[in-house]
Every structure is written in structure tokens, then in C-alpha cells.
Amino acid sequence: MKNLLNVARKPLVFSPVLGILFSLSGLSLPELMEHSLKLIGGSTSGVSLFALGLIMSSFAITFSKTVLQNIVIKNVIHPLLMMGLVLVFGLSGVLAKEVVLLCAMPTATMTTMFALRYNTLTEESTSATILGTLVAIVTLPVFMSLVHI
Structure with missing residues (x-):
């Protein structure tokens, strides 16, 4: 049970859950926040793949x-x-x-x-x-x- 709680506290686990709950709630983000998140999201895959390539090259x-x-x-x-x-x-x-x-x-x-x-x-x-x-x-x-x- 302790391990399960430790895993649930990780942002990698609870962030998608929060995102799903927010999406199901029908609420919308303020336009400025939505635009900012889209900018971050648009660059995330490229940056993470670049970082992964650097790590994997080692x-x-x-x-x-x-x-x-x-x-x-x-x-x-x-x-x-x-x-x-x-x-x-x-x-x-x-x-x-x-x-x-x-x-x-x-x-x-x-x-x-x-x-x-x-x-x-x-x-x-x-x-x-x-x-x-x-x-x-x-x-x-x-x-x-x-x-x-």
C-alpha cells in the first residue's frame, strides 16, 4: 500500500489523472493559459526526443x-x-x-x-x-x- 501511495504521488502518474478529470468536468482554461500550454506542448516532443538522443548516445x-x-x-x-x-x-x-x-x-x-x-x-x-x-x-x-x- 505504501508503494502504491508513493507511485500515486509522482507527477507522471497524477498529472494525466488530473487532466482527465478536468476534461470530464467540462471546464475550460483561460485563453492565456491554454495558449501557453499549447506552446509548451508543441515543443515538448522535440525537446524530449533530442534529450533522449543525447542520453541514448552515452x-x-x-x-x-x-x-x-x-x-x-x-x-x-x-x-x-x-x-x-x-x-x-x-x-x-x-x-x-x-x-x-x-x-x-x-x-x-x-x-x-x-x-x-x-x-x-x-x-x-x-x-x-x-x-x-x-x-x-x-x-x-x-x-x-x-x-x-
Whole structure:
């Protein structure tokens, strides 16, 4: 219970919850605050990716069983499972294509950010993110052709 409270106090956890509650409340932000947040939000991804690139450049890329498993599961098995679910549930059209392609995307950089933040599996996470993105250069077009894009 103590660990759960410690996690809930982290801005990374409670900020999205507060955002969802605010959104559901139907309230709107003052125009100045909304404009300021849009400016910050517009630059956040680029700045965080740049910072992540700097951080990741300090680690050597390693090939290990864990890295290989992560890449195969994320780049191949995950989208194949989603294709199966699309068929089972009879989805079609844009929604079916979107869910398969979302699953075919390489490992998110956020996993590396968490690994770095909590000093856990940093080399493996960094390697899986970089190598998985390189593998996605091949796997993503394959899945795009499989869903007829």
C-alpha cells in the first residue's frame, strides 16, 4: 500500500489523472493559459526526443537475448496478434488498419525514459529502442502492405 501511495504521488502518474478529470468536468482554461500550454506542448516532443538522443548516445548498443526478444515481440508478434484480433472481431476499414499499424510501431522511447529514470535495464531498453526502430524500417512496410496501405 505504501508503494502504491508513493507511485500515486509522482507527477507522471497524477498529472494525466488530473487532466482527465478536468476534461470530464467540462471546464475550460483561460485563453492565456491554454495558449501557453499549447506552446509548451508543441515543443515538448522535440525537446524530449533530442534529450533522449543525447542520453541514448552515452550507452553502447548491445545485442542480447532480452533485446532480441523485445524487438521480435514488439515488431512482429504484437502486430500479428492484432491482425488476428481484427479478423476475430470482424473489424475492417480505417480502424482495422490503424490498430495493426499502431501495434507495428517500434518500441516507444518512453520505455527508455522510464528505464533511465529508475536505473533498470537501461542498456537493454536503449538497445531495443534503437535496434527496434531500425528493424521497423523493414517490418512496418510489410505490415502496411498486409493491411493494404
